Amino acid sequence: MPSSPAPTAEAVALDGRPLGKRGAATRRRLLDATARLLESDGVRDLRVVDIAREVGTSPATFYQYFRDVEEAVLALTAEVGEELAPVDQLLNRPWTGPSGLATAREMVDAFIRYWDAHRAVLRTRNLAAQEGDPRFRQVRNNSLRPITDHLATTVTESQAEGRVSAEISPMAAAAALVALLERMAAFHGDLESLGITRDDVVETTARIVHQTVTGAAA
Amino acid sequence: MPSSPAPTAEAVALDGRPLGKRGAATRRRLLDATARLLESDGVRDLRVVDIAREVGTSPATFYQYFRDVEEAVLALTAEVGEELAPVDQLLNRPWTGPSGLATAREMVDAFIRYWDAHRAVLRTRNLAAQEGDPRFRQVRNNSLRPITDHLATTVTESQAEGRVSAEISPMAAAAALVALLERMAAFHGDLESLGITRDDVVETTARIVHQTVTGAAA
DNA sequence: TGAGCGTCTGACGACCAGTCAGATCGGCGG
DNA sequence: CCGCCGATCTGACTGGTCGTCAGACGCTCA
Numbered sequence: 501m502p503s504s505p506a507p508t509a510e511a512v513a514l515d516g517r518p519l520g521k522r523g524a525a526t527r528r529r530l531l532d533a534t535a536r537l538l539e540s541d542g543v544r545d546l547r548v549v550d551i552a553r554e555v556g557t558s559p560a561t562f563y564q565y566f567r568d569v570e571e572a573v574l575a576l577t578a579e580v581g582e583e584l585a586p587v588d589q590l591l592n593r594p595w596t597g598p599s600g601l602a603t604a605r606e607m608v609d610a611f612i613r614y615w616d617a618h619r620a621v622l623r624t625r626n627l628a629a630q631e632g633d634p635r636f637r638q639v640r641n642n643s644l645r646p647i648t649d650h651l652a653t654t655v656t657e658s659q660a661e662g663r664v665s666a667e668i669s670p671m672a673a674a675a676a677l678v679a680l681l682e683r684m685a686a687f688h689g690d691l692e693s694l695g696i697t698r699d700d701v702v703e704t705t706a707r708i709v710h711q712t713v714t715g716a717a718a
Numbered sequence: 719m720p721s722s723p724a725p726t727a728e729a730v731a732l733d734g735r736p737l738g739k740r741g742a743a744t745r746r747r748l749l750d751a752t753a754r755l756l757e758s759d760g761v762r763d764l765r766v767v768d769i770a771r772e773v774g775t776s777p778a779t780f781y782q783y784f785r786d787v788e789e790a791v792l793a794l795t796a797e798v799g800e801e802l803a804p805v806d807q808l809l810n811r812p813w814t815g816p817s818g819l820a821t822a823r824e825m826v827d828a829f830i831r832y833w834d835a836h837r838a839v840l841r842t843r844n845l846a847a848q849e850g851d852p853r854f855r856q857v858r859n860n861s862l863r864p865i866t867d868h869l870a871t872t873v874t875e876s877q878a879e880g881r882v883s884a885e886i887s888p889m890a891a892a893a894a895l896v897a898l899l900e901r902m903a904a905f906h907g908d909l910e911s912l913g914i915t916r917d918d919v920v921e922t923t924a925r926i927v928h929q930t931v932t933g934a935a936a
Numbered sequence: 937t938g939a940g941c942g943t944c945t946g947a948c949g950a951c952c953a954g955t956c957a958g959a960t961c962g963g964c965g966g
Numbered sequence: 967c968c969g970c971c972g973a974t975c976t977g978a979c980t981g982g983t984c985g986t987c988a989g990a991c992g993c994t995c996a
Contacts, residue, residue: 937996939996941994947987948985950985951984966968
């Protein structure tokens with residue numbers, strides 16, 4: 501995932517001053533290096549000296565663009581969060597009827613691929629969110645909200661048609677399914693070492709999602 | 719959750735030498751301080767100096783019992799992992815019939831309470847596991863295996879009776895449900911700030927688990 | 937070419953990790 | 967009650983990172 505082009509991230513220095521061409525390029529290289537090291541070493545061993553060394557620059561340069569490592573990671577998570585949009589698109593396909601299960605399958609598959617592409621950044625984002633950092637919470641919510649809302653709406657529709665129990669809170673169910681998706685995406689590697697294939701993961705997760713959303717029995 | 723008594727953790731110094739009474743007490747105080755600081759500051763800001771200061775001892779003392787902070791946290795996760803056993807017990811209640819949903823509800827509720835009591839340690843464990851550390855993965859698996867196996871068995875039974883699709887892999891489904899449980903437990907605070915009550919979370923999660931495990935429709 | 941602004945860096949004080957030799961403590965035999 | 971000995975604790979030190987300057991560098995345009 502190196503050298504991804506900044507999607508909407510506007511190059512801005514610490515004091516808000518807009519960045520020139522060279523500065524913007526340096527900032528990007530620092531972000532890419534951060535992503536790379538996050539992947540290989542994990543958050544806890546992410547040192548700014550290493551990021552600087554990776555880019556072939558002085559640590560002081562890093563502090564010209566980011567207050568600390570956390571802020572660089574935050575910028576990264578904001579970028580990555582936007583790349584989830586295509587997955588949300590898949591939810592527009594029909595959920596009811598015979599192709600409903602296929603919709604679920606494709607969505608689950610896309611979601612897992614998304615996680616595979618950005619594993620390190622996403623788990624760091626979720627850790628920081630769990631630790632209570634409001635900025636990371638916000639970024640996470642912004643990224644997942646379209647999917648959550650989409651699922652909640654579909655659950656509500658199913659309830660109106662009596663296929664899903666009224667005891668279920670659509671928002672809670674949607675949050676649960678998103679939680680499930682994230683977790684399966686995060687841990688599917690683990691499961692594979694336990695003899696569960698990736699296809700099993702996709703198929704099973706898709707069926708749980710489909711059943712919960714539409715109420716359709718096995 | 720301070721000063722929890724070591725469940726089965728035998729006091730052992732770094733070199734394997736068994737610990738005396740004083741040493742064991744010091745080790746315990748260090749572990750409790752670690753848990754406390756993990757809670758308040760998060761993993762990334764967990765410094766040996768602080769742990770030592772909290773206990774009123776020298777940093778050097780810490781290194782007499784643990785190779786580094788990570789090892790102390792590992793010991794903590796092993797202890798906490800064992801406390802999940804009571805939750806597993808609840809799974810012995812009947813899943814089918816009218817009380818099945820109640821079983822699911824109680825289990826979900828217990829699981830969330832367990833997480834609330836050990837939130838910081840558990841999320842640190844899961845982070846380390848996701849980052850690939852085999853020791854943390856093992857501890858996590860050991861702790862969750864009873865529940866996973868239990869759920870998988872129940873799914874298999876439901877499949878034998880034709881209530882659950884044969885397309886579903888019991889182990890994958892069980893892993894998915896455990897994943898769902900963990901995630902809901904980890905994030906239910908977040909959801910509450912979104913207007914979803916704790917009861918909603920429990921009820922909805924319980925229904926998803928129940929439906930997936932038994933195939934019982936709404 | 938050289939002025940001027942944007943970008944980069946060497947060097948530094950503060951702080952933490954991890955180690956070691958030696959001080960201290962606490963229980964036991966006499 | 968004393969003195970001994972292993973178990974436990976600590977002060978002091980080295981090495982390395984953090985985060986911050988003042989100033990060097992280099993690109994751009996007149």
